[in-house]
Amino acid sequence: MTSQKSRSMKAVQITQNHSIRLIETDIPAIKADEVLVKPCSCGICGTDLHILRHGFPGTNYPVIPGHEFAGHIVEIGRDVTGLKEGDFVAVDPNVTCGTCRWCKIGRPNLCETLTPIGVGRPGAAADYVATPARNSFTVNENLGGDVAAMIEPLACVLHAIERSQGVTGKDVLVFGGGTMGLLTAIVSALRGADRVVLADPAPGKRTIAEAVGVPETTSPADLGRESFDVVFEAAGAKPALTQAIDLVQKNGVLVQVGVLDETDTVPFNPFRIYERELRIIGSNSCADRFPEAVDVMSDIAEQVRPLIDDSHLVWDFEAAVSDMAKGLSIKTQLHF
Ligand SMILES: [Zn+2]
Ligand SMILES: [Zn+2]
Incomplete structure:
Protein backbone atom coordinates (compact mmCIF):
# COMPACT_ATOMS: atom_id res chain seq x y z
CA MET A 1 0.00 0.00 0.00
CA THR A 2 2.68 2.45 -1.03
CA SER A 3 0.11 4.98 -2.19
CA GLN A 4 -1.16 5.20 1.36
CA LYS A 5 2.33 5.78 2.74
CA SER A 6 2.73 8.88 0.69
CA ARG A 7 -0.47 10.25 2.17
CA SER A 8 -0.97 11.89 5.51
CA MET A 9 -3.74 11.13 8.00
CA LYS A 10 -5.85 12.95 10.55
CA ALA A 11 -5.35 12.21 14.24
CA VAL A 12 -6.38 13.46 17.68
CA GLN A 13 -3.41 14.57 19.75
CA ILE A 14 -3.21 15.33 23.48
CA THR A 15 -0.40 17.76 24.23
CA GLN A 16 1.85 17.99 27.29
CA ASN A 17 -0.19 20.89 28.65
CA HIS A 18 -3.38 18.82 28.46
CA SER A 19 -5.04 20.32 25.44
CA ILE A 20 -6.49 18.49 22.46
CA ARG A 21 -5.78 19.31 18.88
CA LEU A 22 -6.52 17.73 15.55
CA ILE A 23 -3.36 17.13 13.59
CA GLU A 24 -2.42 16.14 10.09
CA THR A 25 0.46 13.69 10.33
CA ASP A 26 2.18 10.92 8.36
CA ILE A 27 0.50 7.53 8.23
CA PRO A 28 2.66 5.39 10.57
CA ALA A 29 5.41 3.41 8.83
CA ILE A 30 5.04 -0.14 10.13
CA LYS A 31 7.96 -2.27 11.27
CA ALA A 32 8.55 -5.79 9.94
CA ASP A 33 6.58 -7.36 12.82
CA GLU A 34 3.71 -4.85 12.78
CA VAL A 35 0.44 -4.36 10.95
CA LEU A 36 -1.36 -1.16 10.03
CA VAL A 37 -4.94 -1.03 11.32
CA LYS A 38 -7.76 1.24 10.21
CA PRO A 39 -9.82 1.56 13.41
CA CYS A 40 -13.63 1.45 13.29
CA SER A 41 -14.52 1.64 17.01
CA CYS A 42 -12.55 2.80 20.03
CA GLY A 43 -13.67 2.97 23.65
CA ILE A 44 -12.88 5.80 26.04
CA CYS A 45 -12.00 4.95 29.62
CA GLY A 46 -10.66 6.49 32.84
CA THR A 47 -7.12 6.20 31.51
CA ASP A 48 -7.95 8.65 28.70
CA LEU A 49 -9.39 11.06 31.25
CA HIS A 50 -6.17 10.86 33.29
CA ILE A 51 -4.00 11.35 30.19
CA LEU A 52 -6.04 14.37 29.18
CA ARG A 53 -6.61 16.09 32.50
CA HIS A 54 -3.96 15.09 35.05
CA GLY A 55 -1.23 13.11 33.37
CA PHE A 56 -0.88 9.32 33.48
CA PRO A 57 2.30 7.34 34.25
CA GLY A 58 4.09 6.25 31.09
CA THR A 59 2.37 8.76 28.79
CA ASN A 60 4.60 9.91 25.98
CA TYR A 61 3.27 13.42 25.23
CA PRO A 62 2.19 14.61 22.77
CA VAL A 63 0.23 11.39 22.30
CA ILE A 64 -2.49 10.12 19.99
CA PRO A 65 -4.91 8.48 22.50
CA GLY A 66 -7.11 5.40 21.99
CA HIS A 67 -6.31 1.94 23.38
CA GLU A 68 -9.62 -0.04 23.35
CA PHE A 69 -10.14 -0.61 19.66
CA ALA A 70 -10.95 -2.83 16.75
CA GLY A 71 -10.52 -2.35 13.03
CA HIS A 72 -9.34 -3.77 9.76
CA ILE A 73 -5.78 -4.55 8.74
CA VAL A 74 -4.78 -2.52 5.70
CA GLU A 75 -1.06 -3.35 5.55
CA ILE A 76 1.15 -6.19 6.75
CA GLY A 77 4.76 -6.01 7.89
CA ARG A 78 7.39 -8.04 6.04
CA ASP A 79 7.82 -10.73 8.74
CA VAL A 80 4.16 -11.09 9.76
CA THR A 81 2.55 -14.49 9.42
CA GLY A 82 -1.00 -15.57 10.26
CA LEU A 83 -2.60 -12.21 9.50
CA LYS A 84 -3.54 -10.66 6.19
CA GLU A 85 -4.91 -7.47 4.71
CA GLY A 86 -8.65 -7.19 5.33
CA ASP A 87 -8.59 -9.16 8.60
CA PHE A 88 -10.83 -7.77 11.33
CA VAL A 89 -8.84 -7.49 14.56
CA ALA A 90 -9.12 -6.44 18.17
CA VAL A 91 -5.85 -5.19 19.61
CA ASP A 92 -4.19 -5.80 22.96
CA PRO A 93 -2.72 -2.34 23.55
CA ASN A 94 -0.01 -3.49 25.96
CA VAL A 95 3.23 -3.67 24.04
CA THR A 96 5.84 -5.45 26.17
CA CYS A 97 9.59 -6.02 25.82
CA GLY A 98 9.46 -9.81 26.21
CA THR A 99 12.91 -9.87 27.85
CA CYS A 100 12.69 -8.21 31.29
CA ARG A 101 12.28 -10.30 34.48
CA TRP A 102 8.51 -9.75 34.56
CA CYS A 103 7.99 -10.69 30.93
CA LYS A 104 10.15 -13.79 31.47
CA ILE A 105 8.07 -15.03 34.42
CA GLY A 106 4.80 -14.57 32.51
CA ARG A 107 3.71 -11.27 34.07
CA PRO A 108 3.75 -9.09 30.94
CA ASN A 109 1.50 -6.40 32.41
CA LEU A 110 4.29 -5.61 34.89
CA CYS A 111 6.89 -5.23 32.09
CA GLU A 112 9.66 -2.77 32.98
CA THR A 113 9.18 -0.97 29.67
CA LEU A 114 5.46 -1.50 29.07
CA THR A 115 4.49 0.85 26.23
CA PRO A 116 0.72 0.79 25.76
CA ILE A 117 -0.73 1.87 22.43
CA GLY A 118 -2.56 5.16 23.02
CA VAL A 119 -0.38 5.95 26.08
CA GLY A 120 3.31 5.36 25.42
CA ARG A 121 2.97 5.11 21.62
CA PRO A 122 0.43 6.44 19.11
CA GLY A 123 -3.13 5.17 19.58
CA ALA A 124 -6.28 4.58 17.60
CA ALA A 125 -7.87 8.05 17.62
CA ALA A 126 -6.55 8.46 14.09
CA ASP A 127 -7.20 7.25 10.56
CA TYR A 128 -4.54 4.54 11.05
CA VAL A 129 -2.60 2.95 13.90
CA ALA A 130 0.48 0.68 13.81
CA THR A 131 0.18 -2.39 16.06
CA PRO A 132 2.56 -5.30 16.66
CA ALA A 133 1.19 -8.40 14.91
CA ARG A 134 1.47 -10.38 18.17
CA ASN A 135 -0.93 -7.89 19.81
CA SER A 136 -3.51 -8.13 17.00
CA PHE A 137 -6.18 -10.86 17.26
CA THR A 138 -8.59 -11.77 14.50
CA VAL A 139 -12.21 -11.51 15.54
CA ASN A 140 -15.43 -12.65 13.89
CA GLU A 141 -16.67 -9.73 11.78
CA ILE A 161 -10.93 -13.03 37.99
CA GLU A 162 -7.75 -15.01 37.55
CA ARG A 163 -6.09 -12.88 40.25
CA SER A 164 -8.98 -13.79 42.59
CA GLN A 165 -8.14 -17.49 42.05
CA GLY A 166 -11.58 -18.09 40.59
CA VAL A 167 -15.22 -17.38 41.33
CA THR A 168 -16.86 -20.74 40.59
CA GLY A 169 -19.04 -21.83 43.52
CA LYS A 170 -18.27 -18.64 45.44
CA ASP A 171 -20.26 -15.68 46.71
CA VAL A 172 -19.12 -12.66 44.73
CA LEU A 173 -19.66 -8.97 45.39
CA VAL A 174 -18.76 -6.32 42.82
CA PHE A 175 -18.53 -2.64 43.72
CA GLY A 176 -19.24 -0.33 40.78
CA GLY A 177 -21.76 -0.46 37.95
CA GLY A 178 -19.46 0.90 35.25
CA THR A 179 -17.99 -1.13 32.39
CA MET A 180 -15.50 -3.03 34.55
CA GLY A 181 -17.98 -3.80 37.32
CA LEU A 182 -20.71 -4.93 34.93
CA LEU A 183 -18.35 -7.15 32.93
CA THR A 184 -16.98 -8.63 36.17
CA ALA A 185 -20.50 -9.47 37.36
CA ILE A 186 -21.52 -10.91 33.97
CA VAL A 187 -18.43 -13.13 33.76
CA SER A 188 -18.72 -14.22 37.43
CA ALA A 189 -22.27 -15.44 36.75
CA LEU A 190 -21.09 -17.15 33.54
CA ARG A 191 -18.30 -18.89 35.47
CA GLY A 192 -20.75 -20.41 37.95
CA ALA A 193 -20.43 -18.18 41.01
CA ASP A 194 -23.01 -19.22 43.64
CA ARG A 195 -24.12 -15.66 44.17
CA VAL A 196 -23.32 -12.46 42.28
CA VAL A 197 -24.24 -9.08 43.76
CA LEU A 198 -23.41 -5.77 42.10
CA ALA A 199 -23.38 -2.71 44.38
CA ASP A 200 -23.75 0.81 43.01
CA PRO A 201 -25.37 3.86 44.59
CA ALA A 202 -26.95 4.96 41.27
CA PRO A 203 -30.38 3.37 40.62
CA GLY A 204 -29.87 3.84 36.86
CA LYS A 205 -26.70 1.73 36.92
CA ARG A 206 -28.47 -0.99 38.88
CA THR A 207 -31.32 -1.05 36.35
CA ILE A 208 -28.82 -1.55 33.51
CA ALA A 209 -27.08 -4.31 35.49
CA GLU A 210 -30.36 -6.13 35.94
CA ALA A 211 -31.23 -5.68 32.26
CA VAL A 212 -28.00 -7.40 31.18
CA GLY A 213 -28.55 -10.34 33.52
CA VAL A 214 -26.61 -9.50 36.69
CA PRO A 215 -28.38 -11.74 39.25
CA GLU A 216 -28.61 -9.29 42.19
CA THR A 217 -28.05 -5.57 42.63
CA THR A 218 -28.05 -3.34 45.67
CA SER A 219 -27.09 0.08 46.92
CA PRO A 220 -23.82 -0.13 48.92
CA ALA A 221 -25.74 1.47 51.82
CA ASP A 222 -28.02 -1.60 52.00
CA LEU A 223 -25.25 -4.19 52.16
CA GLY A 224 -25.37 -4.60 55.94
CA ARG A 225 -23.24 -7.33 57.51
CA GLU A 226 -23.29 -9.93 54.73
CA SER A 227 -19.98 -11.40 53.69
CA PHE A 228 -18.55 -12.66 50.41
CA ASP A 229 -15.75 -14.97 49.32
CA VAL A 230 -14.59 -12.62 46.58
CA VAL A 231 -15.08 -8.86 46.49
CA PHE A 232 -14.07 -6.84 43.43
CA GLU A 233 -13.60 -3.11 43.97
CA ALA A 234 -14.34 -1.84 40.47
CA ALA A 235 -15.74 1.55 41.43
CA GLY A 236 -12.38 3.25 41.95
CA ALA A 237 -13.96 4.90 45.00
CA LYS A 238 -12.33 5.29 48.42
CA PRO A 239 -15.51 4.62 50.46
CA ALA A 240 -16.17 1.45 48.45
CA LEU A 241 -12.71 0.13 49.30
CA THR A 242 -13.06 0.80 53.02
CA GLN A 243 -16.48 -0.87 53.04
CA ALA A 244 -15.24 -3.76 50.87
CA ILE A 245 -12.63 -4.92 53.39
CA ASP A 246 -15.34 -5.43 56.04
CA LEU A 247 -17.45 -7.50 53.65
CA VAL A 248 -14.84 -10.14 52.76
CA GLN A 249 -15.52 -13.54 54.29
CA LYS A 250 -12.93 -15.66 56.16
CA ASN A 251 -10.21 -16.87 53.77
CA GLY A 252 -11.65 -14.50 51.18
CA VAL A 253 -10.08 -12.10 48.74
CA LEU A 254 -10.48 -8.47 47.83
CA VAL A 255 -9.37 -7.59 44.30
CA GLN A 256 -8.60 -3.94 43.59
CA VAL A 257 -9.62 -3.36 39.97
CA GLY A 258 -10.70 0.29 40.17
CA VAL A 259 -8.07 2.95 39.55
CA LEU A 260 -7.80 5.50 42.33
CA ASP A 261 -5.48 8.51 42.27
CA GLU A 262 -1.82 7.70 42.89
CA THR A 263 -1.87 9.67 46.16
CA ASP A 264 -5.19 8.36 47.53
CA THR A 265 -5.16 6.54 50.87
CA VAL A 266 -8.04 4.86 52.69
CA PRO A 267 -8.65 3.86 56.32
CA PHE A 268 -9.18 0.15 56.88
CA ASN A 269 -9.32 -2.33 59.73
CA PRO A 270 -6.11 -4.44 59.79
CA PHE A 271 -7.55 -6.68 62.51
CA ARG A 272 -10.09 -8.01 59.95
CA ILE A 273 -7.29 -8.96 57.59
CA TYR A 274 -5.48 -10.87 60.36
CA GLU A 275 -8.60 -12.42 61.89
CA ARG A 276 -10.13 -13.65 58.66
CA GLU A 277 -6.86 -14.37 56.83
CA LEU A 278 -7.87 -12.11 53.97
CA ARG A 279 -5.92 -11.52 50.80
CA ILE A 280 -5.95 -8.05 49.27
CA ILE A 281 -4.55 -8.04 45.76
CA GLY A 282 -4.33 -5.73 42.79
CA SER A 283 -5.29 -6.37 39.20
CA ASN A 284 -3.64 -4.15 36.62
CA SER A 285 -4.68 -4.21 32.96
CA CYS A 286 -5.20 -7.40 30.99
CA ALA A 287 -1.90 -9.32 31.29
CA ASP A 288 -2.08 -12.28 28.87
CA ARG A 289 -5.88 -12.72 28.88
CA PHE A 290 -6.58 -11.22 25.45
CA PRO A 291 -6.96 -14.46 23.44
CA GLU A 292 -9.30 -15.85 26.11
CA ALA A 293 -11.31 -12.60 26.00
CA VAL A 294 -11.81 -13.01 22.24
CA ASP A 295 -13.45 -16.41 22.96
CA VAL A 296 -15.50 -15.29 25.96
CA MET A 297 -16.83 -12.26 24.09
CA SER A 298 -18.56 -14.47 21.55
CA ASP A 299 -20.56 -15.98 24.48
CA ILE A 300 -21.59 -12.67 26.08
CA ALA A 301 -21.79 -10.30 23.10
CA GLU A 302 -25.55 -9.75 23.49
CA GLN A 303 -25.11 -8.82 27.16
CA VAL A 304 -22.24 -6.48 26.31
CA ARG A 305 -23.88 -4.68 23.37
CA PRO A 306 -26.34 -2.59 25.49
CA LEU A 307 -23.44 -1.31 27.62
CA ILE A 308 -22.20 0.75 24.67
CA ASP A 309 -24.60 3.63 25.15
CA ASP A 310 -22.75 6.77 24.06
CA SER A 311 -21.11 7.40 20.71
CA HIS A 312 -19.06 10.27 19.28
CA LEU A 313 -17.21 10.89 16.09
CA VAL A 314 -13.49 10.37 16.79
CA TRP A 315 -12.73 14.03 16.06
CA ASP A 316 -15.05 14.99 18.94
CA PHE A 317 -12.66 13.33 21.38
CA GLU A 318 -12.92 16.10 23.96
CA ALA A 319 -16.73 15.86 24.08
CA ALA A 320 -16.47 12.07 24.38
CA VAL A 321 -14.11 12.32 27.36
CA SER A 322 -16.25 14.90 29.15
CA ASP A 323 -19.35 12.75 28.56
CA MET A 324 -17.51 9.80 30.08
CA ALA A 325 -16.30 11.92 33.03
CA LYS A 326 -19.90 12.88 33.86
CA GLY A 327 -20.58 9.19 34.46
CA LEU A 328 -23.99 9.27 32.79
CA SER A 329 -23.19 6.55 30.28
CA ILE A 330 -21.67 3.10 30.74
CA LYS A 331 -19.32 2.97 27.75
CA THR A 332 -18.54 5.89 25.51
CA GLN A 333 -17.03 4.95 22.17
CA LEU A 334 -15.49 6.81 19.28
CA HIS A 335 -16.58 6.06 15.73
CA PHE A 336 -14.82 6.74 12.49
ZN1 LIG B 1 -9.14 1.51 28.97
ZN1 LIG C 1 9.22 -6.71 29.74
Whole structure:
Protein backbone atom coordinates (compact mmCIF):
# COMPACT_ATOMS: atom_id res chain seq x y z
CA MET A 1 0.00 0.00 0.00
CA THR A 2 2.68 2.45 -1.03
CA SER A 3 0.11 4.98 -2.19
CA GLN A 4 -1.16 5.20 1.36
CA LYS A 5 2.33 5.78 2.74
CA SER A 6 2.73 8.88 0.69
CA ARG A 7 -0.47 10.25 2.17
CA SER A 8 -0.97 11.89 5.51
CA MET A 9 -3.74 11.13 8.00
CA LYS A 10 -5.85 12.95 10.55
CA ALA A 11 -5.35 12.21 14.24
CA VAL A 12 -6.38 13.46 17.68
CA GLN A 13 -3.41 14.57 19.75
CA ILE A 14 -3.21 15.33 23.48
CA THR A 15 -0.40 17.76 24.23
CA GLN A 16 1.85 17.99 27.29
CA ASN A 17 -0.19 20.89 28.65
CA HIS A 18 -3.38 18.82 28.46
CA SER A 19 -5.04 20.32 25.44
CA ILE A 20 -6.49 18.49 22.46
CA ARG A 21 -5.78 19.31 18.88
CA LEU A 22 -6.52 17.73 15.55
CA ILE A 23 -3.36 17.13 13.59
CA GLU A 24 -2.42 16.14 10.09
CA THR A 25 0.46 13.69 10.33
CA ASP A 26 2.18 10.92 8.36
CA ILE A 27 0.50 7.53 8.23
CA PRO A 28 2.66 5.39 10.57
CA ALA A 29 5.41 3.41 8.83
CA ILE A 30 5.04 -0.14 10.13
CA LYS A 31 7.96 -2.27 11.27
CA ALA A 32 8.55 -5.79 9.94
CA ASP A 33 6.58 -7.36 12.82
CA GLU A 34 3.71 -4.85 12.78
CA VAL A 35 0.44 -4.36 10.95
CA LEU A 36 -1.36 -1.16 10.03
CA VAL A 37 -4.94 -1.03 11.32
CA LYS A 38 -7.76 1.24 10.21
CA PRO A 39 -9.82 1.56 13.41
CA CYS A 40 -13.63 1.45 13.29
CA SER A 41 -14.52 1.64 17.01
CA CYS A 42 -12.55 2.80 20.03
CA GLY A 43 -13.67 2.97 23.65
CA ILE A 44 -12.88 5.80 26.04
CA CYS A 45 -12.00 4.95 29.62
CA GLY A 46 -10.66 6.49 32.84
CA THR A 47 -7.12 6.20 31.51
CA ASP A 48 -7.95 8.65 28.70
CA LEU A 49 -9.39 11.06 31.25
CA HIS A 50 -6.17 10.86 33.29
CA ILE A 51 -4.00 11.35 30.19
CA LEU A 52 -6.04 14.37 29.18
CA ARG A 53 -6.61 16.09 32.50
CA HIS A 54 -3.96 15.09 35.05
CA GLY A 55 -1.23 13.11 33.37
CA PHE A 56 -0.88 9.32 33.48
CA PRO A 57 2.30 7.34 34.25
CA GLY A 58 4.09 6.25 31.09
CA THR A 59 2.37 8.76 28.79
CA ASN A 60 4.60 9.91 25.98
CA TYR A 61 3.27 13.42 25.23
CA PRO A 62 2.19 14.61 22.77
CA VAL A 63 0.23 11.39 22.30
CA ILE A 64 -2.49 10.12 19.99
CA PRO A 65 -4.91 8.48 22.50
CA GLY A 66 -7.11 5.40 21.99
CA HIS A 67 -6.31 1.94 23.38
CA GLU A 68 -9.62 -0.04 23.35
CA PHE A 69 -10.14 -0.61 19.66
CA ALA A 70 -10.95 -2.83 16.75
CA GLY A 71 -10.52 -2.35 13.03
CA HIS A 72 -9.34 -3.77 9.76
CA ILE A 73 -5.78 -4.55 8.74
CA VAL A 74 -4.78 -2.52 5.70
CA GLU A 75 -1.06 -3.35 5.55
CA ILE A 76 1.15 -6.19 6.75
CA GLY A 77 4.76 -6.01 7.89
CA ARG A 78 7.39 -8.04 6.04
CA ASP A 79 7.82 -10.73 8.74
CA VAL A 80 4.16 -11.09 9.76
CA THR A 81 2.55 -14.49 9.42
CA GLY A 82 -1.00 -15.57 10.26
CA LEU A 83 -2.60 -12.21 9.50
CA LYS A 84 -3.54 -10.66 6.19
CA GLU A 85 -4.91 -7.47 4.71
CA GLY A 86 -8.65 -7.19 5.33
CA ASP A 87 -8.59 -9.16 8.60
CA PHE A 88 -10.83 -7.77 11.33
CA VAL A 89 -8.84 -7.49 14.56
CA ALA A 90 -9.12 -6.44 18.17
CA VAL A 91 -5.85 -5.19 19.61
CA ASP A 92 -4.19 -5.80 22.96
CA PRO A 93 -2.72 -2.34 23.55
CA ASN A 94 -0.01 -3.49 25.96
CA VAL A 95 3.23 -3.67 24.04
CA THR A 96 5.84 -5.45 26.17
CA CYS A 97 9.59 -6.02 25.82
CA GLY A 98 9.46 -9.81 26.21
CA THR A 99 12.91 -9.87 27.85
CA CYS A 100 12.69 -8.21 31.29
CA ARG A 101 12.28 -10.30 34.48
CA TRP A 102 8.51 -9.75 34.56
CA CYS A 103 7.99 -10.69 30.93
CA LYS A 104 10.15 -13.79 31.47
CA ILE A 105 8.07 -15.03 34.42
CA GLY A 106 4.80 -14.57 32.51
CA ARG A 107 3.71 -11.27 34.07
CA PRO A 108 3.75 -9.09 30.94
CA ASN A 109 1.50 -6.40 32.41
CA LEU A 110 4.29 -5.61 34.89
CA CYS A 111 6.89 -5.23 32.09
CA GLU A 112 9.66 -2.77 32.98
CA THR A 113 9.18 -0.97 29.67
CA LEU A 114 5.46 -1.50 29.07
CA THR A 115 4.49 0.85 26.23
CA PRO A 116 0.72 0.79 25.76
CA ILE A 117 -0.73 1.87 22.43
CA GLY A 118 -2.56 5.16 23.02
CA VAL A 119 -0.38 5.95 26.08
CA GLY A 120 3.31 5.36 25.42
CA ARG A 121 2.97 5.11 21.62
CA PRO A 122 0.43 6.44 19.11
CA GLY A 123 -3.13 5.17 19.58
CA ALA A 124 -6.28 4.58 17.60
CA ALA A 125 -7.87 8.05 17.62
CA ALA A 126 -6.55 8.46 14.09
CA ASP A 127 -7.20 7.25 10.56
CA TYR A 128 -4.54 4.54 11.05
CA VAL A 129 -2.60 2.95 13.90
CA ALA A 130 0.48 0.68 13.81
CA THR A 131 0.18 -2.39 16.06
CA PRO A 132 2.56 -5.30 16.66
CA ALA A 133 1.19 -8.40 14.91
CA ARG A 134 1.47 -10.38 18.17
CA ASN A 135 -0.93 -7.89 19.81
CA SER A 136 -3.51 -8.13 17.00
CA PHE A 137 -6.18 -10.86 17.26
CA THR A 138 -8.59 -11.77 14.50
CA VAL A 139 -12.21 -11.51 15.54
CA ASN A 140 -15.43 -12.65 13.89
CA GLU A 141 -16.67 -9.73 11.78
CA ASN A 142 -20.27 -10.49 12.89
CA LEU A 143 -19.42 -9.29 16.39
CA GLY A 144 -19.28 -5.72 15.05
CA GLY A 145 -16.64 -3.12 15.86
CA ASP A 146 -18.40 -1.79 18.96
CA VAL A 147 -18.45 -5.13 20.75
CA ALA A 148 -14.99 -6.08 19.44
CA ALA A 149 -13.61 -2.88 21.01
CA MET A 150 -14.94 -4.15 24.37
CA ILE A 151 -12.59 -7.17 24.26
CA GLU A 152 -9.85 -5.08 25.90
CA PRO A 153 -11.84 -4.24 29.07
CA LEU A 154 -13.15 -7.83 29.09
CA ALA A 155 -9.55 -9.10 29.05
CA CYS A 156 -8.83 -6.88 32.08
CA VAL A 157 -11.82 -8.45 33.85
CA LEU A 158 -10.62 -11.98 33.04
CA HIS A 159 -7.25 -11.06 34.54
CA ALA A 160 -8.99 -9.78 37.70
CA ILE A 161 -10.93 -13.03 37.99
CA GLU A 162 -7.75 -15.01 37.55
CA ARG A 163 -6.09 -12.88 40.25
CA SER A 164 -8.98 -13.79 42.59
CA GLN A 165 -8.14 -17.49 42.05
CA GLY A 166 -11.58 -18.09 40.59
CA VAL A 167 -15.22 -17.38 41.33
CA THR A 168 -16.86 -20.74 40.59
CA GLY A 169 -19.04 -21.83 43.52
CA LYS A 170 -18.27 -18.64 45.44
CA ASP A 171 -20.26 -15.68 46.71
CA VAL A 172 -19.12 -12.66 44.73
CA LEU A 173 -19.66 -8.97 45.39
CA VAL A 174 -18.76 -6.32 42.82
CA PHE A 175 -18.53 -2.64 43.72
CA GLY A 176 -19.24 -0.33 40.78
CA GLY A 177 -21.76 -0.46 37.95
CA GLY A 178 -19.46 0.90 35.25
CA THR A 179 -17.99 -1.13 32.39
CA MET A 180 -15.50 -3.03 34.55
CA GLY A 181 -17.98 -3.80 37.32
CA LEU A 182 -20.71 -4.93 34.93
CA LEU A 183 -18.35 -7.15 32.93
CA THR A 184 -16.98 -8.63 36.17
CA ALA A 185 -20.50 -9.47 37.36
CA ILE A 186 -21.52 -10.91 33.97
CA VAL A 187 -18.43 -13.13 33.76
CA SER A 188 -18.72 -14.22 37.43
CA ALA A 189 -22.27 -15.44 36.75
CA LEU A 190 -21.09 -17.15 33.54
CA ARG A 191 -18.30 -18.89 35.47
CA GLY A 192 -20.75 -20.41 37.95
CA ALA A 193 -20.43 -18.18 41.01
CA ASP A 194 -23.01 -19.22 43.64
CA ARG A 195 -24.12 -15.66 44.17
CA VAL A 196 -23.32 -12.46 42.28
CA VAL A 197 -24.24 -9.08 43.76
CA LEU A 198 -23.41 -5.77 42.10
CA ALA A 199 -23.38 -2.71 44.38
CA ASP A 200 -23.75 0.81 43.01
CA PRO A 201 -25.37 3.86 44.59
CA ALA A 202 -26.95 4.96 41.27
CA PRO A 203 -30.38 3.37 40.62
CA GLY A 204 -29.87 3.84 36.86
CA LYS A 205 -26.70 1.73 36.92
CA ARG A 206 -28.47 -0.99 38.88
CA THR A 207 -31.32 -1.05 36.35
CA ILE A 208 -28.82 -1.55 33.51
CA ALA A 209 -27.08 -4.31 35.49
CA GLU A 210 -30.36 -6.13 35.94
CA ALA A 211 -31.23 -5.68 32.26
CA VAL A 212 -28.00 -7.40 31.18
CA GLY A 213 -28.55 -10.34 33.52
CA VAL A 214 -26.61 -9.50 36.69
CA PRO A 215 -28.38 -11.74 39.25
CA GLU A 216 -28.61 -9.29 42.19
CA THR A 217 -28.05 -5.57 42.63
CA THR A 218 -28.05 -3.34 45.67
CA SER A 219 -27.09 0.08 46.92
CA PRO A 220 -23.82 -0.13 48.92
CA ALA A 221 -25.74 1.47 51.82
CA ASP A 222 -28.02 -1.60 52.00
CA LEU A 223 -25.25 -4.19 52.16
CA GLY A 224 -25.37 -4.60 55.94
CA ARG A 225 -23.24 -7.33 57.51
CA GLU A 226 -23.29 -9.93 54.73
CA SER A 227 -19.98 -11.40 53.69
CA PHE A 228 -18.55 -12.66 50.41
CA ASP A 229 -15.75 -14.97 49.32
CA VAL A 230 -14.59 -12.62 46.58
CA VAL A 231 -15.08 -8.86 46.49
CA PHE A 232 -14.07 -6.84 43.43
CA GLU A 233 -13.60 -3.11 43.97
CA ALA A 234 -14.34 -1.84 40.47
CA ALA A 235 -15.74 1.55 41.43
CA GLY A 236 -12.38 3.25 41.95
CA ALA A 237 -13.96 4.90 45.00
CA LYS A 238 -12.33 5.29 48.42
CA PRO A 239 -15.51 4.62 50.46
CA ALA A 240 -16.17 1.45 48.45
CA LEU A 241 -12.71 0.13 49.30
CA THR A 242 -13.06 0.80 53.02
CA GLN A 243 -16.48 -0.87 53.04
CA ALA A 244 -15.24 -3.76 50.87
CA ILE A 245 -12.63 -4.92 53.39
CA ASP A 246 -15.34 -5.43 56.04
CA LEU A 247 -17.45 -7.50 53.65
CA VAL A 248 -14.84 -10.14 52.76
CA GLN A 249 -15.52 -13.54 54.29
CA LYS A 250 -12.93 -15.66 56.16
CA ASN A 251 -10.21 -16.87 53.77
CA GLY A 252 -11.65 -14.50 51.18
CA VAL A 253 -10.08 -12.10 48.74
CA LEU A 254 -10.48 -8.47 47.83
CA VAL A 255 -9.37 -7.59 44.30
CA GLN A 256 -8.60 -3.94 43.59
CA VAL A 257 -9.62 -3.36 39.97
CA GLY A 258 -10.70 0.29 40.17
CA VAL A 259 -8.07 2.95 39.55
CA LEU A 260 -7.80 5.50 42.33
CA ASP A 261 -5.48 8.51 42.27
CA GLU A 262 -1.82 7.70 42.89
CA THR A 263 -1.87 9.67 46.16
CA ASP A 264 -5.19 8.36 47.53
CA THR A 265 -5.16 6.54 50.87
CA VAL A 266 -8.04 4.86 52.69
CA PRO A 267 -8.65 3.86 56.32
CA PHE A 268 -9.18 0.15 56.88
CA ASN A 269 -9.32 -2.33 59.73
CA PRO A 270 -6.11 -4.44 59.79
CA PHE A 271 -7.55 -6.68 62.51
CA ARG A 272 -10.09 -8.01 59.95
CA ILE A 273 -7.29 -8.96 57.59
CA TYR A 274 -5.48 -10.87 60.36
CA GLU A 275 -8.60 -12.42 61.89
CA ARG A 276 -10.13 -13.65 58.66
CA GLU A 277 -6.86 -14.37 56.83
CA LEU A 278 -7.87 -12.11 53.97
CA ARG A 279 -5.92 -11.52 50.80
CA ILE A 280 -5.95 -8.05 49.27
CA ILE A 281 -4.55 -8.04 45.76
CA GLY A 282 -4.33 -5.73 42.79
CA SER A 283 -5.29 -6.37 39.20
CA ASN A 284 -3.64 -4.15 36.62
CA SER A 285 -4.68 -4.21 32.96
CA CYS A 286 -5.20 -7.40 30.99
CA ALA A 287 -1.90 -9.32 31.29
CA ASP A 288 -2.08 -12.28 28.87
CA ARG A 289 -5.88 -12.72 28.88
CA PHE A 290 -6.58 -11.22 25.45
CA PRO A 291 -6.96 -14.46 23.44
CA GLU A 292 -9.30 -15.85 26.11
CA ALA A 293 -11.31 -12.60 26.00
CA VAL A 294 -11.81 -13.01 22.24
CA ASP A 295 -13.45 -16.41 22.96
CA VAL A 296 -15.50 -15.29 25.96
CA MET A 297 -16.83 -12.26 24.09
CA SER A 298 -18.56 -14.47 21.55
CA ASP A 299 -20.56 -15.98 24.48
CA ILE A 300 -21.59 -12.67 26.08
CA ALA A 301 -21.79 -10.30 23.10
CA GLU A 302 -25.55 -9.75 23.49
CA GLN A 303 -25.11 -8.82 27.16
CA VAL A 304 -22.24 -6.48 26.31
CA ARG A 305 -23.88 -4.68 23.37
CA PRO A 306 -26.34 -2.59 25.49
CA LEU A 307 -23.44 -1.31 27.62
CA ILE A 308 -22.20 0.75 24.67
CA ASP A 309 -24.60 3.63 25.15
CA ASP A 310 -22.75 6.77 24.06
CA SER A 311 -21.11 7.40 20.71
CA HIS A 312 -19.06 10.27 19.28
CA LEU A 313 -17.21 10.89 16.09
CA VAL A 314 -13.49 10.37 16.79
CA TRP A 315 -12.73 14.03 16.06
CA ASP A 316 -15.05 14.99 18.94
CA PHE A 317 -12.66 13.33 21.38
CA GLU A 318 -12.92 16.10 23.96
CA ALA A 319 -16.73 15.86 24.08
CA ALA A 320 -16.47 12.07 24.38
CA VAL A 321 -14.11 12.32 27.36
CA SER A 322 -16.25 14.90 29.15
CA ASP A 323 -19.35 12.75 28.56
CA MET A 324 -17.51 9.80 30.08
CA ALA A 325 -16.30 11.92 33.03
CA LYS A 326 -19.90 12.88 33.86
CA GLY A 327 -20.58 9.19 34.46
CA LEU A 328 -23.99 9.27 32.79
CA SER A 329 -23.19 6.55 30.28
CA ILE A 330 -21.67 3.10 30.74
CA LYS A 331 -19.32 2.97 27.75
CA THR A 332 -18.54 5.89 25.51
CA GLN A 333 -17.03 4.95 22.17
CA LEU A 334 -15.49 6.81 19.28
CA HIS A 335 -16.58 6.06 15.73
CA PHE A 336 -14.82 6.74 12.49
ZN1 LIG B 1 -9.14 1.51 28.97
ZN1 LIG C 1 9.22 -6.71 29.74
